[in-house]
Amino acid sequence: AQKITQTQPGMFVQEKEAVTLDCTYDTSDPSYGLFWYKQPSSGEMIFLIYQGSYDQQNATEGRYSLNFQKARKSANLVISASQLGDSAMYFCAMREVSYGNNRLAFGKGNQVVVIP
């Protein structure tokens, strides 16, 4: 069963506008971590932000924030003030703590193109 779902089609975003990328997850593990990574066309996966399942506050890292809604099993990424360099694929990933390992399960990704 798919653990991470990212279903939005490719998005065009105007420079300086905010964009929200949807991510829903499925787990029975009470302890888990959620991650967002950015993958430009070069291929490297760049870590953006992390949210733990027991964190009380939504995570923020600069222009990135994570809208964590635990009851809905949702972990949406918000990018504020989009820049041309934000054009990339964005992946949501989950690590289930109870397995005691580093294994990440990834979604299919969201394509974002920022236009001037």
Added chain:
Amino acid sequence: KAGVTQTPRYLIKTRGQQVTLSCSPISGHRSVSWYQQTPGQGLQFLFEYFSETQRNKGNFPGRFSGRQFSNSRSEMNVSTLELGDSALYLCASSSGIQETQYFGPGTRLLVL
């Protein structure tokens, strides 16, 4: 600190050959994980090593193997290559189990 490095960056092989990919983690990181990325299957976990021990393995055939050395560098090997093994192979390192993984630039493997 230098990031995760992977060599080679690009590789072309033919069916039936074998290939070895190398990954050098961030200095001080002891955990290395490998992932395969294809357009059809997306990102899939291959295996994870910590202190030279394989801790977890994904659902891949035995043709895929790996190892980790005492300096935390890791290699993965694919024997008897198939066309479907064409993919971007990503290595990630972390300071320990349950820590954030940082990825390398990947190795693009093309099997002809």
